[in-house]
Every structure is written in structure tokens, then in C-alpha cells.
Amino acid sequence: MPFIRPTATLIGTLLAGNALAQAVPADSARTLREVTVFASRLQQSAGQTGRAVTVIPGSRLNAYPVTSLDDLLRVLPAIEVQSRGNFGAQADITLRGSTFNQVLLLLDGMRLNDPLTGHFAGYFPITPAEIEQIEIVRGPGAALYGPDAVGGFINIVTKTFAATHRPDGTELAATFLAGEYGLKSTNAGFFGQDKGLRLAGGVLNNTASGQQLDLAGGGRNDIKLNTYSLSGALQITEKLSAAARASFDRREFNAQNFYTTNAGDRARETTGRDWYQGQLRYEWSARARTELQVGGTASTDLYLYTPTSVASDHLMHYFNAQGQHQLQLSPRLRASVGGQADRRAVRSNDRGDHAVWHTGAFATAAYAPVAGLSVTGALRLDHDQAYGTELVPQLNASQQVGEKLTVRAAVGRAIRAANFTEQYTSNVRPGVVPGGFNVGNPGLAAEHTLNYEAGLDYQFSPALSARATYFNRYGRNLIDYVSLPGSQVIDATGLANLDPTKTYRFAQNLFAVTTQGLETELTARAQLAPGLRLDANVGYTYVHLRTDGDVVSQYLSNVARHLVAGTVGLTHRRFSASLGALYKQRNAQQTAPSPTAIRSELTPSYAVFNLRAEVALLPGRLWALGQVQNLFDARYADLLGAQMPRRWLMAGVRLALAKQDVAKQTE
Secondary structure (H helix, E strand, C coil): CCCCHHHHHHHHHHHHHHHHHHHCECCCCCCCCCCEEHHHCCCEEHHHCCCEEEEEEHHHHHHCCCCCHHHHHHCCCCCEEEEEECCCCEEEEECCCCCHHHEEEEECCEECCCCCCHHHCCCCCCCHHHEEEEEEEECCCHHHHCCCCCCEEEEEEECCCCCCCCCCEEEEEEEEEEEHHHEEEEEEEEEEEECCEEEEEEEEEEEECCCECCCCCCCECCEEEEEEEEEEEEECCCCEEEEEEEEEEEEEEECCCCCCCCCCCCCEEEEEEEEEEEEEEEEEECCEEEEEEEEEEEEEEEEECCCCCCCEEEEEEEEEEEEEEEEEEECCEEEEEEEEEEEEEEEECCCEEEEEEEEEEEEEEEECCCCCEEEEEEEEEEEECCCEEEEEEEEEEEEEECCCEEEEEEEEEEEECCCHHHHHCCCCCCCCCCCCCEECCCCCCCEEEEEEEEEEEEEEECCEEEEEEEEEEEEECCEEEEEEEHHHHHHHHCCCCCCCCCEEEEEEECCCEEEEEEEEEEEEEEEEECCEEEEEEEEEEEEEEEECCCCCCHHHHCCCCEEEEEEEEEEECCEEEEEEEEEEECCHHHCCCCCCCCCCCCCCEEEEEEEEEEEEEECCCEEEEEEEECCCCCCCCCECCECCCCCEEEEEEEEEEEEECHHHHCC
């Protein structure tokens, strides 16, 4: 089969590592039963959640051949990232054939999704040095977190906010890269803990003059991407702790043909996000805990279609408050109850001024009636000014069979609300809206889905594990844009800034969609020899979409039918190397050449490899490194109109310093 060939070397390496893994288990290998998942709101082990969960430790982030968090997600199994550029320029995240608006992003359990558009999902207001772990939970999460968690949700757990116990000490990490096309990359941060005080912070900068684009009017994929973050936590008393974070994200980039296939597109985009977050945690006892969290963000987006056009200027405000109480009712039963309230608002010269309140109350419980069996149920009552009141249930179960096998299943509902762009884009745009532009629809209904899944996890050895999951999702009221004559859009909306002789792409609730698929994942962590370790993770995902309408959905057309992604890394005291691989194949009917003037084409299939190698200058402290993005110089487009970067070479140094208070650990 053609989709296997590009990753034959990757899988072969894994299989070779398997034989060695059985002979010499890795000291760092952990089974699913030992990995805590904070996103469950119950702090369950991954094997007890009944879900397909991937947990990436923060300590492993510097081993991946990437320079941003969204580039990291591209090479993880069973997750699809549809990029418009590398280094964090812009990326849409999908899970299980979802649209990019159907994935929820969380930072320490607080919603990150921007109220304007899902295109900003990859703009994480966090730096790698602060991350304890990244949790990717596949399948619906609406019963826990409300709308948008349809295909799944991703939770970033940080060292300052997490309910974890760490030894006192300090950590400092920094990577500096310089490369072709004026690339300069800085990834630096610190973490320190002493006498109940935790501090962490960092900076993540990527700038480049860019490669020349093969588009009408030329242009380069230049970028200027900056993220700064600072957080702290204090153990006020034996039972009470507080944490706070402030982060600032600024991005400017060439957005030429990011959203249109028009030959006259010369777009540039500038975005900003100020993020503030606070938390109070009270430990009543070893069996009860209360957490109160509040978050606020102000984000901006300035989109200039051509140097002479009127810029679309947006200011978004988002406020979110939530509280939850976790308790261990018995050795077999634990529960969490809580509530949430948030307000989304936008002020825009293109979309107008709007504000929406949303509230929700939830309860979740995990029960282990017999050894090896875990049943988790969740129920949420959700109310939104845009779509009304919804009751959202979820039920998961996992059964341990013997020492190596875990069988799991889940069923649940999920909802997705239209964002401000889908509701109001171009509605108050000055002048006459050019033909081919998107036009929002204030009357959009919420999307509803019913989700089923069943899977198994198998631990071949302490160093090798595998999982497979079948999923089925039925959704109705899919929101997407449909090309219609301007006269019809005017009749539907009453807008006075449209040209009845032009054609526009009008947002509508289209049809029902059935999504079926299979996820597989293989993970190997092995000590191959004294001082030499193998870390490998590869997955294959198959997605089949079936709609009950004749309209072609732009959102769904970007989804890969076959997706292979993974990484292989070798680590030695003196050197290390890692290879990230991605192969994507779409349906033939999804990839017809565009009739536009730029002759853009959604690439039917492509393979991309990233390579990173390090040599120790001071073992354990300082390394010289080289990295190649798009090693074999593939030409491809993830999203119609947006050309992805070609091969990009870079080199630099990495520094890692750590000190722990040995005296305190031995007390």
C-alpha cells in the first residue's frame, strides 16, 4: 500500500528496537497505569480513563526536531495539524476527522480557544520550559469542558499550576538556532522551587526573512513570532496554595493566500494575545481538594488583504471563571463537581461588536467496582446565549485483562458553537465586499455529535506498548461556507454591503456527517546499551467521512484519509539524534485542482521528514546541534493556497543546567 512506503524505515527502526527493548528495559519507561491525566478532572491514570490518551512529558520536548509547539503536534501520532507555515506561523488542529473548530485547547484546565476563529488554536501562550506534560485526549470532552471538544481536547499542564510534588531546585534550559533565510530561533526558560515557592518563565522567538514563494506577485514566507511567559505559585499554608501567570504573544507574518486563492491576495497579518490566569487550591485533606481558577485574555488580529485595502481590525476579550471540588468518597469511588462561567466579546470593523455569556455545571465520577475495572461517567448542563441549553453526557469504561491488556470503550455527546467569524464575518465591512469573500450568518445553529469508540492497550514489555481504537461519530448541523450568488446572500441576511452580481461563500448549517476511523499507536522506550536509549512513537490513523448532502465541505476536504506520524530518537551521553516523519494522503475527490488564477492545489499526498542531531560539548550541560526541516525538500500545501516551506537548514547550541537541594531530599 502506498501510504506505508514513506515510513518503512521509521517502523523498521521501531521493530528493531523492540527486540532490544525486551532484552534491556528502559528505566524511564512507564505504563499507562502510572501516567496521571489531569484533564480528566479526577487525576486518573491514563489506563483508567477509558479513553485514548497520549501524554508527552515536558522533559522530552527538547528531543523533538521542531521549533514550536504546533510543529511538535504535527509529528505526534493520531493528531492532524493542517499548517500554513512552520515555526508557529499558523496551524489548524484536528482530531479524528474533526474540523479545526472542533478541538478544544486547555492550559491547566482553562479554555484557550479564541472566540474569533479556530485558526488561532495553535497560538499557545506558554513556553516549553514551563511545561510539565502535554495531554492529548481523543474523543468528546464536552461533558467536562463544554462546547468545541468534539474530536478531542489537548491540555497543557505546567510546573507551577500542577498538583504535583517536585524536589526543591532550579532548572535552566535554552536553545539558540540560526539558519537559512535569516532564521533566528530562541527557546529559553527556567523553573525554580524553594520552600513552597515556585517560579517559571521563558521566551520563544522565531524570526526569518523567509523563502521566496511561487505565487502571483512573489512574496516571502517571512515571520516574526514572539511568546513571553512568567508564572509563579506559593504554598501559603500547609493546605492553601496560590498560582498566577501572565504571558504575551505577538506574531506578524506574510499571510498571502492563507485564506483565499485569489491572484490579487497580498495579505499580511498581525496578532497579539495577553493572557492572565490565577488559581487557588485548598487541600482539605488527602481525600478532598477545592480549586478556583480565573482567566482573562485580550487578543487582537489585524488582517491586511492588500497594501491599499482597508484592514480588518479585531479586538477580542475573553473572561473565564471556574471552580471544582474533588473528593475521594471511598477507596473505589472518586468524584468531582463544579461550575464555569465565561464571557466572549469582539469589537471589529468587519464583524461588528458582540458579546455572549456562557455557563455550565458539571459532575464526574470514577467507580472501580472490582479490581481492574474502572467506570467513569460525566454530565454537564450547559447554557449559551448563542445556542441555548444543552445536557451533555459521557460514559467511559476500562477493564484490565491480565497484566498486559486493557480494554476500553466510551460513548458521549458533544456540541460546537459557531464562532464570531462564522456568524459575522464581512457583515459590517466598509465599502462593497469583494466577490469570493466569506460572509457570516448570525442565525447558525450549534453542531451536535454522538460519539462511540472502543479500543485496547497492550503492554508487550516495560519498554514497548501498543494501542488501537475504533471510533464512530455522527454529527448534524455541520457549519461550513457554501458559494452562493450575492443576490441569494442578500435575501438571506439583508446585508447592504454585498454586490448582487458577485459570488460569496456564505456560512450555513449544511448536513449530517458520519465519521468512522481507526487509530493505532506504537511506543518504544528502551535502554539499548549502557548510556544509549531509544525513544520512539509512531501511529497510523484512517478516517472515512460520509455526508448526506451534495455540497462539498471546505472544512472536511482538508482532512487526511490516511495519516502516519511519529518520531524516533537515540540519546547518548555524547550525542543524540531524532527523526520526525509525517505522511498524509487525502481522498482523490478532495484534491481537484483549483480553477483560480494562482493554480493552487491541495496536495493529494506528501511525506515530510525533520531531522535533529546533537553532539555534547560539555556532557549533560552544553550541546552543539543541527536541524533540518523538510529534509527531502517536499513541495506541498496543507491548506488550499498556502504554500508550506521547503527544506530549511539551521544550527546552534543547547544549554541545560539543573541543581537540586540534595540535603532537603535526604531529610
